[in-house]
Amino acid sequence: MQYSLNEIEALCKRAARGSGLSWGLAEDAARAARWLASYGLPGPKLLASLLELNDRIRFSDVAPVSLSGAWSAPLGRMSPIIAGAAMSDCANHLLGGEDIVMHDVTQPLLIVPFASTAALSRNQSVQIFWDDVCLTTDGRTLSVQGNSDALTAEHTARLTSVCGGDMTNLIISVYRGEIDDMSWKRLSRFAHRTYAPATAESRASGAGAGLDGND
Amino acid sequence: MQSISYPSIRVKVSHAVTDTSASIERRSPHEVMQLSRLGSFHQSRLSFMRVLTRRMQREKWTFSQPVFDIDSNGVGHAVLCAHGPVRTYSLIAFAHDIPATQRSDRVIATAWDSTFTLFDGIPTPEDIDRLSKNVPLQEAGRVTERELSLSRANRSVRLWEHVVSSLAKGQQPDQDQLTSVGYLMRTTAVYGSGKFGAADREIIADRPEFSAPFQLEMLSVYLTRSFSRDLVQHMATLRGGSDAVVLDSHIARSIGIGNSTGLGMAPFILNHPVLFNNWITAREEAIHRVRRVSTAQQGEASIFRELLDRSLVSAERWHSVHPGQVTKIQSLMSDLALLQTHVQRENLIDDNPWDRLYRWALNSLTTEGQECLNSLLLEPYGHLVDDLVDSMATEYNVGIQIDGTKTLADLKDSLLQAYDWALAINWRLPENSARVWYVSAEKLEPRLGERCAESIEDYEQPLSPGRDAALLLESLQSWPKNTSIAEFLLRHPEHRHTVRRVQMAEEYPYAEIRDNTISATLLPIDMLRCKLSFFGAIHFDPRSDRWVRICLFGNAPYPEELANRDSDHWPYPDYQQIASCNTH
Numbered sequence: 001m002q003y004s005l006n007e008i009e010a011l012c013k014r015a016a017r018g019s020g021l022s023w024g025l026a027e028d029a030a031r032a033a034r035w036l037a038s039y040g041l042p043g044p045k046l047l048a049s050l051l052e053l054n055d056r057i058r059f060s061d062v063a064p065v066s067l068s069g070a071w072s073a074p075l076g077r078m079s080p081i082i083a084g085a086a087m088s089d090c091a092n093h094l095l096g097g098e099d100i101v102m103h104d105v106t107q108p109l110l111i112v113p114f115a116s117t118a119a120l121s122r123n124q125s126v127q128i129f130w131d132d133v134c135l136t137t138d139g140r141t142l143s144v145q146g147n148s149d150a151l152t153a154e155h156t157a158r159l160t161s162v163c164g165g166d167m168t169n170l171i172i173s174v175y176r177g178e179i180d181d182m183s184w185k186r187l188s189r190f191a192h193r194t195y196a197p198a199t200a201e202s203r204a205s206g207a208g209a210g211l212d213g214n215d
Numbered sequence: 216m217q218s219i220s221y222p223s224i225r226v227k228v229s230h231a232v233t234d235t236s237a238s239i240e241r242r243s244p245h246e247v248m249q250l251s252r253l254g255s256f257h258q259s260r261l262s263f264m265r266v267l268t269r270r271m272q273r274e275k276w277t278f279s280q281p282v283f284d285i286d287s288n289g290v291g292h293a294v295l296c297a298h299g300p301v302r303t304y305s306l307i308a309f310a311h312d313i314p315a316t317q318r319s320d321r322v323i324a325t326a327w328d329s330t331f332t333l334f335d336g337i338p339t340p341e342d343i344d345r346l347s348k349n350v351p352l353q354e355a356g357r358v359t360e361r362e363l364s365l366s367r368a369n370r371s372v373r374l375w376e377h378v379v380s381s382l383a384k385g386q387q388p389d390q391d392q393l394t395s396v397g398y399l400m401r402t403t404a405v406y407g408s409g410k411f412g413a414a415d416r417e418i419i420a421d422r423p424e425f426s427a428p429f430q431l432e433m434l435s436v437y438l439t440r441s442f443s444r445d446l447v448q449h450m451a452t453l454r455g456g457s458d459a460v461v462l463d464s465h466i467a468r469s470i471g472i473g474n475s476t477g478l479g480m481a482p483f484i485l486n487h488p489v490l491f492n493n494w495i496t497a498r499e500e501a502i503h504r505v506r507r508v509s510t511a512q513q514g515e516a517s518i519f520r521e522l523l524d525r526s527l528v529s530a531e532r533w534h535s536v537h538p539g540q541v542t543k544i545q546s547l548m549s550d551l552a553l554l555q556t557h558v559q560r561e562n563l564i565d566d567n568p569w570d571r572l573y574r575w576a577l578n579s580l581t582t583e584g585q586e587c588l589n590s591l592l593l594e595p596y597g598h599l600v601d602d603l604v605d606s607m608a609t610e611y612n613v614g615i616q617i618d619g620t621k622t623l624a625d626l627k628d629s630l631l632q633a634y635d636w637a638l639a640i641n642w643r644l645p646e647n648s649a650r651v652w653y654v655s656a657e658k659l660e661p662r663l664g665e666r667c668a669e670s671i672e673d674y675e676q677p678l679s680p681g682r683d684a685a686l687l688l689e690s691l692q693s694w695p696k697n698t699s700i701a702e703f704l705l706r707h708p709e710h711r712h713t714v715r716r717v718q719m720a721e722e723y724p725y726a727e728i729r730d731n732t733i734s735a736t737l738l739p740i741d742m743l744r745c746k747l748s749f750f751g752a753i754h755f756d757p758r759s760d761r762w763v764r765i766c767l768f769g770n771a772p773y774p775e776e777l778a779n780r781d782s783d784h785w786p787y788p789d790y791q792q793i794a795s796c797n798t799h
Binding site for chain 2: 006022093117
């Protein structure tokens with residue numbers, strides 16, 4: 001079904017939070033899924049798979065151990081949301097010419113939106129490549145070169161981010177996201193965890209019952 | 216009844232800035248961003264409804280009603296088109312006949328007297344057919360990117376019947392009854408920005424008519440008001456036949472659109488900090504510019520005095536049974552009376568007259584009166600302040616980037632700068648953390664609960680920036696100052712949301728409410744009123760401390776009147792109404 005980008009972001013934020021990510025990372029995850037959806041890429045679906053894989057997992061198990069040298073996570077699979085957020089935080093280094101290399105990244109496509117945020121902040125482009133695919137973004141547009149099957153790889157042994165890159169073979173951005181029903185349901189299941197079960201108190205006063213609405 | 220004409224007002228540009236003016240500074244965020252002050256804001260010429268009516272008049276928008284197909288039971292649909300210089304937008308209204316028992320303003324309702332969507336263009340019969348299967352369902356339906364908003368409205372039961380039966384019998388309705396309610400219909404939700412499948416803001420943000428915030432929502436409400444007048448007339452004509460009369464245009468103009476707003480709106484201003492910053496900055500800069508006017512023109516002083524008189528009439532018509540609001544209305548009326556007396560003897564021409572008035576108010580008026588004055592100060596100065604409207608929107612994603620290469624020392628400096636007020640609060644005291652913002656599973660709507668009494672803490676939404684900043688500072692204390700923020704966040708992901716806000720507050724000083732949003736004494740209606748004042752709402756009538764009734768577009772010119780009436784000062788009751796009040 002087709003959704004607005006705002007709907008996608010709202011659901012993904014709740015879903016990411018429901019899976020145990022902090023609010024700050026949930027916001028980042030949601031923006032990432034929305035950004036990919038706006039290029040017709042399956043960001044929400046990949047996010048649903050990631051959340052299932054890392055459901056309530058300890059954060060430090062799938063986070064980079066250190067931000068110096070090549071990044072890797074203790075569990076042998078790094079969360080693209082956590083790594084992507086850290087890469088975005090380090091945008092000044094990346095755009096200053098320091099390449100970032102990551103080992104064993106889950107759902108690598110989910111990292112690309114973070115490159116976009118970094119690129120936008122400095123009005124430069126950032127290139128990310130893994131396996132035999134290379135994506136370049138200046139924050140406003142996205143270019144894909146190489147084997148597009150690798151875009152949806154579940155895992156890559158090595159991912160590299162570098163400053164620069166040519167914006168050719170652009171993907172057209174769209175304002176709607178096409179999401180299959182199953183992915184939407186998977187995300188909704190996680191989102192539901194963030195909703196408090198109704199109680200007598202919440203029914204009585206949570207929304208501020210008061211004077212009658214009719215006049 | 217005679218048509219009303221406003222005194223024609225011509226204003227010369229006069230904003231020479233003197234040495235004295237140069238020392239006048241914009242109000243600080245510490246002063247402005249208190250809930251008690253934000254909850255005392257009034258509409259101003261920067262309010263979004265007024266931005267819309269000014270534009271429609273300036274650009275000579277025209278209006279048409281190609282379809283009005285509603286039967287004697289009040290069931291059917293209508294299409295109202297607004298034609299701008301480049302594009303047309305159509306309000307598609309579906310009218311329903313619902314039993315009184317189903318009429319509720321709560322967001323959880325499932326049936327309404329009328330449901331609406333604002334369509335991008337002119338709908339075809341196929342569009343209307345598609346929408347007739349979805350719009351009446353509201354949240355349970357789906358719309359598409361051709362639809363810009365989704366909304367609904369209920370009738371004011373007693374006023375609606377009074378107006379229909381009066382007109383049907385050949386009589387005009389009683390003005391006092393109309394004044395006491397203020398509207399024929401009240402909207403209970405106006406959804407935009409991609410909700411339920413509607414167009415995302417990004418689709419229309421580059422259109423000049425929607426560059427200011429909430430313009431399409433305001434257009435939808437403006438056309439809804441027109442529809443409510445047309446529908447009441449239609450029903451009266453069907454009932455009364457040849458006995459029916461046309462609703463007097465002066466009475467019609469006094470009718471606005473009611474709106475019931477609940478807790479759902481309160482988190483908005485916390486969840487959109489950059490947008491909120493831009494609204495407050497525009498208003499504060501506008502006040503600042505006017506205070507810096509060294510010498511006012513007579514015409515400018517006249518506008519101020521006239522609108523002050525009209526504000527007093529408006530305040531007298533502001534009714535509420537909410538004890539807190541009753542006190543505020545009383546304060547406002549005595550403040551405005553005091554201000555009226557003061558400006559009768561005061562020179563409003565020389566020596567930075569508006570800054571003098573502003574300073575006098577600080578010591579003489581309550582917060583309510585001060586903020587009403589601040590809005591009034593802007594009225595004569597459209598040529599100085601209206602351009603600020605262009606800075607009130609924001610692009611998606613602005614301000615979200617964390618600079619993790621900065622050090623924790625930098626972060627701490629920023630935190631101490633913007634959140635010093637939060638560090639003075641003992642958050643461990645139950646009364647200071649008494650509330651929890653959460654979303655209920657039952658209705659998927661924001662709620663406010665009691666931390667100690669309910670099992671809801673696990674579901675807490677990040678809507679307490681002050682407490683969270685204090686927690687961040689606690690965590691920072693054990694880290695070396697030269698550590699990068701990125702390294703810190705790798706170990707403390709729970710602070711990521713707050714670190715982003717702290718960095719945002721550096722660049723956007725009015726982004727954050729500098730007050731406790733989870734205190735036992737929190738009044739969410741302060742947050743609602745602040746936001747609604749930017750819409751241009753007047754006559755806030757809290758129905759509890761968590762939801763509020765307001766009136767939109769009361770006194771505004773109707774579409775067919777836009778070209779010939781004052782499109783600037785309509786929120787203030789006009790002279791004839793003042794005379795009528797005095798007679799009573």
